[in-house]
Amino acid sequence: MLEERVRLLERVGIFSGTDREVLKALAGVLRVIRFRQGQQIFGKGDEGHAMYIIYEGSVRVHDGSHVLSKLSSGQVFGEFALFDLETRSASVTAEEAVTLLELNQQDFSRVLADRIDVTKGVLRKVIRRIREMNELESKLAKSYLKISKQRDEIGNQHQSILSQKKELEAANEELTRLNEEKNRLIGVLAHGIRNPLTSSLCAADLADQESANLPEHIREYFSLIYNGLRRINSIVNQVLDIDMIELKRSKMHIEKVNLADMLRHLEESLKYTLHIKRLNLALDLEEIETDADRNIMYFIIDNLISNAIRFSPPDKNIRISLYRSDGKARLEVSDEGPGISNEALRTLFDRPCLHDRTTDKTGLSIVKKYTEAMDGEIYCESRGQKGTTFILILNISGISTYGRS
Numbered sequence: 001m002l003e004e005r006v007r008l009l010e011r012v013g014i015f016s017g018t019d020r021e022v023l024k025a026l027a028g029v030l031r032v033i034r035f036r037q038g039q040q041i042f043g044k045g046d047e048g049h050a051m052y053i054i055y056e057g058s059v060r061v062h063d064g065s066h067v068l069s070k071l072s073s074g075q076v077f078g079e080f081a082l083f084d085l086e087t088r089s090a091s092v093t094a095e096e097a098v099t100l101l102e103l104n105q106q107d108f109s110r111v112l113a114d115r116i117d118v119t120k121g122v123l124r125k126v127i128r129r130i131r132e133m134n135e136l137e138s139k140l141a142k143s144y145l146k147i148s149k150q151r152d153e154i155g156n157q158h159q160s161i162l163s164q165k166k167e168l169e170a171a172n173e174e175l176t177r178l179n180e181e182k183n184r185l186i187g188v189l190a191h192g193i194r195n196p197l198t199s200s201l202c203a204a205d206l207a208d209q210e211s212a213n214l215p216e217h218i219r220e221y222f223s224l225i226y227n228g229l230r231r232i233n234s235i236v237n238q239v240l241d242i243d244m245i246e247l248k249r250s251k252m253h254i255e256k257v258n259l260a261d262m263l264r265h266l267e268e269s270l271k272y273t274l275h276i277k278r279l280n281l282a283l284d285l286e287e288i289e290t291d292a293d294r295n296i297m298y299f300i301i302d303n304l305i306s307n308a309i310r311f312s313p314p315d316k317n318i319r320i321s322l323y324r325s326d327g328k329a330r331l332e333v334s335d336e337g338p339g340i341s342n343e344a345l346r347t348l349f350d351r352p353c354l355h356d357r358t359t360d361k362t363g364l365s366i367v368k369k370y371t372e373a374m375d376g377e378i379y380c381e382s383r384g385q386k387g388t389t390f391i392l393i394l395n396i397s398g399i400s401t402y403g404r405s
Helices: 002-010 020-028 105-112 116-209 216-246 259-269 271-276 294-310 363-373
Strands: 031-035 040-042 050-056 058-063 066-072 091-094 098-104 254-258 280-285 289-293 317-325 328-335 377-382 388-395
Touching: 002 020, 002 050, 020 105, 098 105, 116 216, 116 271, 116 294, 254 259, 254 294, 259 271, 259 280, 259 294, 259 317, 259 328, 289 294, 289 388, 294 317, 294 328, 294 363, 294 388, 363 377
Parallel strands: 280 317
Antiparallel strands: 031 098, 040 091, 050 098, 058 066, 058 091, 254 289, 317 328, 328 388, 377 388
């Protein structure tokens, strides 16, 4: 038992190099004490008077609920209490049932009283520990200065980032304003030009059909006008198609739109065009409201009616029906024009350039994109040489019904 205690003392830093006879003397005065699990060995602030070697079990060193370390068999704590009576800097509690070997300060002093060389050796070990702690403290101080400098740099960077963030937010607000202004201008372009452009194209179509007996140079003038109008129409559609790339439902101005009112307004605005082409427009409407962007909905319906007018020969009928079907609003625009082949119908909305109507062919692709952006559907029914019907399916919001008229 004595030899085992000597071996334990040899592992204590302050006793390394101490004569074995001295260690045997110290081992002889070690006192065995036991603590049950959870029992406090000493508390922070208690007066220190002994060093402890863990013989069996384990302890935790803690400051309140914060655990600083855990020690197990063979490890030592409280060795500085052999030299002074300073209060404990932390508490120690048995992590499990633990057996300790206690070396009391008085017993330690008595054993070393007549052994000056041993005392000097112990003091050298203690001084070395103090120097190591001083070196550590110096390193910690340098690290603290470095960390403080980095903290100041990070603070400056943070302020710079905040400043840049404010600038970016201001720039983003300006871009948002400009984008909204751009969209407003596109709306003005789409709805301000479409009707007069449709009327002009229809007039040019009629003039071209009746220009056979006119002089060659007059026919060339009509051709230039007609091609110019088609080019303008193509540019308008390209601008709208670019806008559609950026369009999201969250950016639309969704409101209740009375579809019957919109159709009657379009009929009024197209009266002159219908007159010069000698076409009869028949409306069969229910009063139905849908939740939509008014400008976009106007473009969709205007495009469908304008196409029906342009592809209808003179003295024909165009029929527009609006009614409820399966809980949806169903709008049908039918003409008595040349119709569309089955092959062309398959790509009419996705690749309209393949269909056989001789005009600008980008409008239907845009109509489909706009319709789907508002959770609607559009499709086409046609028979060669027997007319075409475009069907638009939309969600219904609150409605006021006056019956079919």
